[in-house]
Amino acid sequence: MTSVKDFQVDDPASSDALGRGRFVFTDDYSVFDWGKMPDTIPKKGASLCTMGASNFERLEAAGVPTHYRGVVAGDEVVAVDGVETPPTEMAIDLTQVPDLPFSDGSYDYDTYHDAAGENYLVPLEIVFRNVVPVGSSLRKRGSPSTYGLDLEEWPEGPVPLEEPIIEFSTKYEEQDRYLDRAEADRIAGRADVADLESVAREVNRLVTERAEETGFVHQDGKIEVLYFDGEIRVADVVGTFDENRFSYDGQQVSKEVIRQYYKRTDPDWVEAVGTAKAEAREAGVADWRTLVEVSPKPLPEHVLRAASNLYAAGANAYLGRDLFDAPSIDAAVDRVRTL
Template sequence: MTSVKEFRIEEEATATDLGRGSFVFTDDYSVFDWGKMPDQIPQKGASLCAMGAFNFELLESEGVPTHYRGVVENGDVIQLENASHPPSEMAIDLTQVPDLPHEGREYEYDRYHDAAGENYLIPLEIVFRNRVPVGSSLRRRTAPADHGLEFDEWPDEAVDLDDPIVEFSTKYEEGDRYLERDEADAIAGAADIEDLASVAREVNRIVTDQASSAGLVHEDGKIECLYYRGEIRVADVVGTFDENRFSYEGTQLSKEVLRQYHKRTQPEWVQAVEAAKAEAKRADVADWKSLCDVDPEPLADGVLETARDMYCSGANAYTGREIFDAPPLSTAIGAVRRL
């Protein structure tokens, strides 16, 4: 289903009813949309599962509907606090995900919704931003005035936002792109775009407050949602170090660490990926990866260990629970700084 987690179906969703299934989190990782990279990060999957479960339970306690049912242990669906060891499987409700027909980069969303009815995964990612760091794509695509900011141009340092920025991007297109509200509203189908933005802001508030209580800064993130009988429910996984960007004492605590490490140590591969994406866009080809003639190299054992501690120590700190046998977050972050 995805590059870092497997998808199990117990009961198929129908036009009228949700199904049941689960995510099985692996230790694979992906950067720059490459898909499965050539090595694994120990216990990364369990850390994402634990943080995702914690956040879903937090959202449910705050009245935000989700597709979460619990974590799976010995075949039983239980709450995270009752798990005897770090979980790697999450039980979820399933919705319909029709095929999205396309010709090149022309996607036929009307056919997606004709097949979906009123029980479907909304084919959008809803992005929220609390900070605009240097290098953010937002700086290339927009001006500060577009967001009510009192700058003539973007400053050379990160910009913290009083009010989060909410954006929409495509989910199932081979090369995802940010959307104007009118196009996002059309792609959302029966789901109202302002309701989606409202859900995203509430999720952002809850995750930001939890991060702050753990001494973390929540910089940005995204959610995916399903639509069922007129209700929007948060789907996929929420508030992990893969979906969101956090920092601790000024140092990144997220998958961004791996992105930046590859930029520094494997620039030829990163440049080849960017060139392949640009060529695919020019040629109106969906599969950019087939145009890339450089493959990523595996990471050194020490780098994988540092990444493992970042994920596991970060999960412990965020949840306030000793789920993993991992060093204190300050120690893990020190190793990240030395990468």
């Protein structure tokens, strides 16, 4: 779909056994679900790999099962704390991902689960929200009162929540759909939706705690999970500047910086994407990108450099070590404020 990391299979999963493979993190980026954009952000892939690995190791230490095995350093799989240079490969356990058929304007989850058995990637994203930041889809889907907030309309700035909001959205559909609990439970298959929520809350708690320890505010994020032999394990990548929104000193430190830049500087393309998604929903077309007649503009060099420094400096700060050659987090944040 829109992944900006490559996937390598060493030993494929089967109906009764996990496989083994690797994520290879690239410097590609994607905004508005477009897929690979026309340029790259240096150091981005390594920063996501490093942050993701650190969070997985934190989850494992807290007793949360995951598919993580370590980062790749040379020919070895090691803990991220043991590396001297930023890694770009993560070793993982693999599960089955059956085809999800699409016909007559709908997706066939029954066929997906018939093929999945007891070993599959749950075709959901479980979203947690601690803050409603600028750019959050929550603002489009309801008023503040819908979510228990004593506000008549959404303010320009971020809105903290007293308790995290947990939501479920589709994973493998061309356009993400937010789901009510009953439909999420059906799509999850053998995995119980209450268990998915419980795991998401624990992941959110651990990432939020680390963010607070290092000067960040963890605004929102998501997890993906696999189901194997009755157990739910956290999969994909957790707690990075692409999967989650973080802020530092009031400034976004996440992919949202690039989203907002495109909204300001390439509004024709952003509008075309929104129009195409709406037309595709109306017509029952799976791939909305075929309806977009304009392409996104490349980012200027100074924006790529500022974004690169933000990813690297942010990873350094979150890990608490100078693994990347980057400015301080304060300097990197000050720079993106002016973009």
